[in-house]
Amino acid sequence: MPEKTDYSLESDFVKELDRDILEFIRRGMENQDEDGFNKLTLREFELQYNTIEPYKKYCDKKGITPDIAGNWMQIPAVPSLAFKEFVMASFSVDKAEQAYFTSGTTDPRRKGSILRDKGAVDLINAANGLLTRKYVFQNVERMKILLMTPSPQMAPGIGMAVGLDRVRTEFGTPESAYLITPRGLNVEVLLKALLDAENSGKPLALVGSTVGFIYFLQACETEGLSFKLPHGSRICDGGGYLGQFGECSREEYFEKCSRVLGIEEYYCINVLGMGEISTNFFDNVLDNHLKGKDEERYKVIPPWTRTEVVDITNRIRLPKGEVGLLRHYDLANRSMVLAVQTDNLGFETDYGFEIIGRWKKKPGKLDAEEIKAGHGGKIMTQLGNFLLRRSLKKIGNVYRKIAKER
Amino acid sequence: MIIIRSSKIKKFSEITDEMIGAADGICSCASTVSNIINSQNKGKEGKTSLKKKLNSLKKKFTNNNSCRQ
Numbered sequence: 001m002p003e004k005t006d007y008s009l010e011s012d013f014v015k016e017l018d019r020d021i022l023e024f025i026r027r028g029m030e031n032q033d034e035d036g037f038n039k040l041t042l043r044e045f046e047l048q049y050n051t052i053e054p055y056k057k058y059c060d061k062k063g064i065t066p067d068i069a070g071n072w073m074q075i076p077a078v079p080s081l082a083f084k085e086f087v088m089a090s091f092s093v094d095k096a097e098q099a100y101f102t103s104g105t106t107d108p109r110r111k112g113s114i115l116r117d118k119g120a121v122d123l124i125n126a127a128n129g130l131l132t133r134k135y136v137f138q139n140v141e142r143m144k145i146l147l148m149t150p151s152p153q154m155a156p157g158i159g160m161a162v163g164l165d166r167v168r169t170e171f172g173t174p175e176s177a178y179l180i181t182p183r184g185l186n187v188e189v190l191l192k193a194l195l196d197a198e199n200s201g202k203p204l205a206l207v208g209s210t211v212g213f214i215y216f217l218q219a220c221e222t223e224g225l226s227f228k229l230p231h232g233s234r235i236c237d238g239g240g241y242l243g244q245f246g247e248c249s250r251e252e253y254f255e256k257c258s259r260v261l262g263i264e265e266y267y268c269i270n271v272l273g274m275g276e277i278s279t280n281f282f283d284n285v286l287d288n289h290l291k292g293k294d295e296e297r298y299k300v301i302p303p304w305t306r307t308e309v310v311d312i313t314n315r316i317r318l319p320k321g322e323v324g325l326l327r328h329y330d331l332a333n334r335s336m337v338l339a340v341q342t343d344n345l346g347f348e349t350d351y352g353f354e355i356i357g358r359w360k361k362k363p364g365k366l367d368a369e370e371i372k373a374g375h376g377g378k379i380m381t382q383l384g385n386f387l388l389r390r391s392l393k394k395i396g397n398v399y400r401k402i403a404k405e406r
Numbered sequence: 407m408i409i410i411r412s413s414k415i416k417k418f419s420e421i422t423d424e425m426i427g428a429a430d431g432i433c434s435c436a437s438t439v440s441n442i443i444n445s446q447n448k449g450k451e452g453k454t455s456l457k458k459k460l461n462s463l464k465k466k467f468t469n470n471n472s473c474r475q
Contacts, residue, residue, distance in 0.1 A: 058421035079425035085418050315423070325426065343429050361427030 148208025223396030
């Protein structure tokens, strides 16, 4: 009888897999090793098939096992909702170093967990550190960052808070600050920082939740406020919104960033990040601008990941340009599952992909055109809209008081 | 605590393709941000703290009035 393979975190299997994935990530964005990627995905699939019981059952039902799968495209992709229903961890959860909620989990009775052991944390940090440097902070070592998110101490279960704290420590200067505090949105810190940047000529980075930025921009426009941030200032947003608080197309968002903040469009970087996928997907615009490359805006697919767009009904890959569901394969997902079938709507471009919203199952209905114009995917709530609008009502008064004293 | 669109979500006993499109389509990060603002930026206490912050800022600022409206 053959000896049973050890898939524990202490095993040679996992240690060698982590080492090889990390090495693959560190080869950077020019890495075109398709064969290497394929082999790593199959090793990762073997681990996850043998350690995540609900996933094993799912694969067995589909008739796909590690013995049968010959390439990454055959590996079954898990619907993102599975993370809310089951523990999707390829390791003993008592060894988790990171634990936070899945994306799209607002119901406290149904909060799923994203769990990572130390090796997996190293993978996600390596992947996103490399990408954040290249697509957001390529032309600056460090800068002041204002974060439209709570700190991880305040909201340890929120993936964005955990991820952006890493961004703050890796790319921010000491005066970087969180805008969402235990006392709420700190409007005066935000306004003061904008005024200080204008006066000092030192560029500023605004990073965080799309919805917060859009409301801020809209509130400034309502109050007739505008700033001229120094060249090199940038805004990096993620998280999306639902478009229920007034129309704001992608183009309008860039116009607002320019009109209200003085930030050029190529310094406006949208990011797709979700708990179920370790790697973040960044817009290519700043990187292209710095290279002098003229290209359409899209989300870049790093060499250690693959993204497909599949038909909603039969889950078969669609041609470029056609709207369907985004499916991601991410080597940095070693602690969970490599392949994730999301509910996000998007389309493939020649060299990347774009997200346009989130699909909610309605029998026989897909109205993608209706949501196609939204910025960053429309996945925010009507309630969120109301709450944020409310908090920003006083922004004009706050600005005038601060400005008067300067 | 915000609870949105919860009761209509079907429970699953195993992973199935039926799960696709059945998730709660709301970004938890964005919801958290709005939840915090809702619970903190309102009422007497919130207004008082905002005023305190503004007064504190006023003391710190120098007479450098070059900003515009």
